[in-house]
Amino acid sequence: MSSGRRVKAALRTARTRWWRAQRRTRQVGQRLTPPAWTPTEVTQSFDYWAYRSDLHSTVAAALADAGIDHLLLSERMLARPVVVIRRADAGRARAALTRDPRTKGCFAAQAVNAAVGPATPIRWRQPLLPQATGLVITRNLVTPEGLPLVHPDWGVVLDLWDERDAATFMPVGGNPPPDALVARTPNGVLGHIAGTVWQEAQLNGHRLAARPPHLLEVHEPVDLVYTWVDGADPAWQARRAQYLGKGLSAASHAADSAIGARFENRDELRYSLRSVEMFANWVRHIWIVTDQQVPHWLRTDHPRLTVVDHREIFADPSVLPSFNSHAIESQLHHIPGLANLYLYLNDDVLFGSPVRPENFYHGNGLVKFFPSPAEVEPRAASRHDVAVTAAAKNNREFLERTQGRTLTNKMRHAPIPQSVTVLRALEAEHPELFEQVTSARFRRRSDYAIVSSLVHYYGFLKGKAVPGRIRNGYLDVASPNAANVLELWLRSRSYHSLCLNDSGTDDPAVDLMLREFLEQYFPLSSAWER
Numbered sequence: 001m002s003s004g005r006r007v008k009a010a011l012r013t014a015r016t017r018w019w020r021a022q023r024r025t026r027q028v029g030q031r032l033t034p035p036a037w038t039p040t041e042v043t044q045s046f047d048y049w050a051y052r053s054d055l056h057s058t059v060a061a062a063l064a065d066a067g068i069d070h071l072l073l074s075e076r077m078l079a080r081p082v083v084v085i086r087r088a089d090a091g092r093a094r095a096a097l098t099r100d101p102r103t104k105g106c107f108a109a110q111a112v113n114a115a116v117g118p119a120t121p122i123r124w125r126q127p128l129l130p131q132a133t134g135l136v137i138t139r140n141l142v143t144p145e146g147l148p149l150v151h152p153d154w155g156v157v158l159d160l161w162d163e164r165d166a167a168t169f170m171p172v173g174g175n176p177p178p179d180a181l182v183a184r185t186p187n188g189v190l191g192h193i194a195g196t197v198w199q200e201a202q203l204n205g206h207r208l209a210a211r212p213p214h215l216l217e218v219h220e221p222v223d224l225v226y227t228w229v230d231g232a233d234p235a236w237q238a239r240r241a242q243y244l245g246k247g248l249s250a251a252s253h254a255a256d257s258a259i260g261a262r263f264e265n266r267d268e269l270r271y272s273l274r275s276v277e278m279f280a281n282w283v284r285h286i287w288i289v290t291d292q293q294v295p296h297w298l299r300t301d302h303p304r305l306t307v308v309d310h311r312e313i314f315a316d317p318s319v320l321p322s323f324n325s326h327a328i329e330s331q332l333h334h335i336p337g338l339a340n341l342y343l344y345l346n347d348d349v350l351f352g353s354p355v356r357p358e359n360f361y362h363g364n365g366l367v368k369f370f371p372s373p374a375e376v377e378p379r380a381a382s383r384h385d386v387a388v389t390a391a392a393k394n395n396r397e398f399l400e401r402t403q404g405r406t407l408t409n410k411m412r413h414a415p416i417p418q419s420v421t422v423l424r425a426l427e428a429e430h431p432e433l434f435e436q437v438t439s440a441r442f443r444r445r446s447d448y449a450i451v452s453s454l455v456h457y458y459g460f461l462k463g464k465a466v467p468g469r470i471r472n473g474y475l476d477v478a479s480p481n482a483a484n485v486l487e488l489w490l491r492s493r494s495y496h497s498l499c500l501n502d503s504g505t506d507d508p509a510v511d512l513m514l515r516e517f518l519e520q521y522f523p524l525s526s527a528w529e530r
Contacts, residue, residue: 040142041105045524046149047281048354051141055106055156056081059137060206062103066096071198072206075189076217076356080136080157082187087160090128090135097137098123109136109152113185119152133184134159147523149278151493154354159183164192218357220365221284223342224276225332225418227325228290230265236293239321243441266514268500269347270297270529274522279351283343286528287335289313289328291321299528308335319438326391327438329451333423341365344416344451348502350522351415352473352495359470359496360417367419368468369456370412381445391449395457398433398448403461411453413499414472418451422459426450473498477514478505486517493521 056074060083063070071084085093097103107119110132119138120126138155142148161181176182179195190208193201201208213219230236269288276283286305294300294307310320313334322328325346332344341361360368381393388410396407427434433454437447448454459465473495475485489498500514 040140040146042144043141043149043524044144046141046278048154048279049281051139051150052081052154052156052354055137055139056083058102059083059097059106059156059158062097062100063093064206065100066092068093068096069198069202070206071193071201071208073187073189075214077188077214077358080153080155082157082159082189084159084161084181084183084190084193086181087162090158090160093158094122094128094135103137105139107138107140107152107155108158109138109155110134111136111157116153119155132160143523145523147520149524151353157187159187161193214363216358216363218341218361218363220341221339222282222357222361223285223287223339224280224283225287225289225335225338225342225344226269226272226347227328227332227344228265228269228288228293228295228347230293230295232265233293236291239291240323243321243323265347266511267295267297268350268518269295270526271518271522272345272347272350273528274524274526275351277526277528278522278524279354280356282357284339285337287338287342289332289335297530299530302528305528306337312336314438315434316438319441322438322441324437324440324443324447326387326443326447326449327440330434330437332451333418333420333427338420340420341367342418342420344418346499348500349413349415350498350500352489352498352521353471353493355496360415360468362466365419367417367422367456367459367465368470369417369453369460369465370414370470370472371409371467372412374410375408376410383445385445387443387445387447388449390445391447392453394446394448395454398454399457402430405457405461407457411456412470412472413474413501414470414497416452418455419459419464422462422464423451423455425462426455426458471496474501475499476501476503477510478503478507482510483513486513490517490520 053074056072060070060072063083063085068085068089073082073084094108097106097108104122106122108122109119110117110126110129111134112129112131113133116136119136122137135158136153136155137158138152139150140148141150161183164176164178164180164182176192177194180192181195181198182192183190197208273286276286284304287308288298288305289308289310291310298307299305300307310322310328310331311317313331314320314322315331315334319327329344332338332342341357343360362368376392376396377389379393381390381397385393392410400406433448433450437450440447456465460467471494473485473489475482475498477500479485489495
């Protein structure tokens with residue numbers, strides 16, 4: 001192994017050990033208390049994108065007050081915001097950050113290319129590694145109960161750039177002028193900067209001259225839509241009981257059409273909204289679609305949240321009440337005032353780490369979808385299929401019959417990016433699909449999974465959607481290995497999204513386990529809670 005690889009491997013190992021020491025947890029439910037030597041900052045709220053922006057500005061202000069030239073790069077596509085300084089100024093910068101009251105409680109970790117070492121208090125005096133490409137500056141934010149909120153990697157990069165004459169690494173492509181500063185590692189935005197441009201930036205708030213928005217960034221609003229039901233609500237139960245015995249036959253309906261787990265409410269929506277505030281607070285508006293229900297804890301007066309009743313969106317109100325998620329999903333694009341781009345989440349889906357609109361859409365408006373490695377079995381739909389399997393097979397049959405194309409894979413249990421324009425086009429072209437699905441009050445084996453998968457394949461064939469990638473965690477909470485999976489999720493915090501699916505369990509221990517996990521992962525109340 002080369003020396004460079006050994007350094008990166010050592011940094012990764014040290015970072016992992018530091019994070020595990022920070023977590024100090026052995027089982028779900030144990031309180032996570034930072035070590036006594038760890039400087040902490042207590043907070044009552046956490047929004048990653050606000051935290052990132054504030055830390056970027058704070059580091060820059062400390063450098064400016066110390067008279068250290070620097071350049072700010074804050075494009076959203078950057079994994080971390082960047083503050084560029086000359087490598088020769090690294091010592092002065094560390095001293096300035098240590099002295100400044102705004103940053104002296106921060107942490108610093110040396111980075112070699114993408115590998116980040118252990119984070120330690122910024123006053124740490126270990127010499128800078130010759131291989132170091134920068135320092136990652138972060139804060140240790142905790143709740144009043146001491147629960148950590150920030151992963152050591154979620155920081156600002158103090159990027160160390162070399163004078164061209166002293167540089168051992170030259171950027172791929174281009175020909176930097178003799179007075180240029182050169183980056184040792186690519187950041188995707190800027191690899192070198194001429195001396196004249198550097199000086200102009202110092203007079204322009206330490207930023208490059210204003211430019212148009214980047215073509216890869218999404219620059220139209222994105223909304224968030226949830227479907228939610230409280231299966232314990234007596235009024236809702238009465239409506240369901242009224243129709244449960246009417247035409248609900250084993251010959252036409254899926255065996256899992258009316259199981260209680262499909263309508264179980266463990267307050268997942270509360271924690272999913274907390275995850276939005278923590279990791280995706282760039283959404284323009286949140287819409288919660290219900291059947292004459294409102295969570296008792298929800299702030300319905302919040303300007304960025306609206307509760308929408310089924311009666312407001314169903315094209316044919318005579319099919320209501322509906323207890324069929326396929327049917328309800330197929331009408332979401334009728335929400336008045338909904339943005340063209342929106343993410344659809346079941347209430348058991350949560351964001352697990354920082355996400356941005358570009359995780360779900362391209363800058364030109366193309367929708368991303370996330371195929372799963374799970375295959376749709378090749379047999380035709382039968383009475384033995386559960387609802388989701390039957391719908392996937394029906395989707396395949398529809399594509400083969402109308403497009404001469406087939407499919408083999410299901411979709412991941414993750415946030416589902418949507419486009420109102422694409423859904424309207426599919427509805428106008430094939431109204432019979434929507435009519436067939438919405439006419440079933442409970443899930444039937446003749447259903448199509450329009451929103452969760454079929455519209456994506458349709459959009460792909462029309463040049464409006466493309467496959468994408470997302471790091472998603474999926475768990476059947478009834479699994480005997482559930483506690484171990486939840487513990488791994490708490491330790492790593494590396495998944496973009498988490499899905500807590502219930503295939504059917506009434507074990508009270510599961511409720512307790514999930515409550516403890518959710519309270520540790522998302523401990524702070526959101527702006528949408530009373």
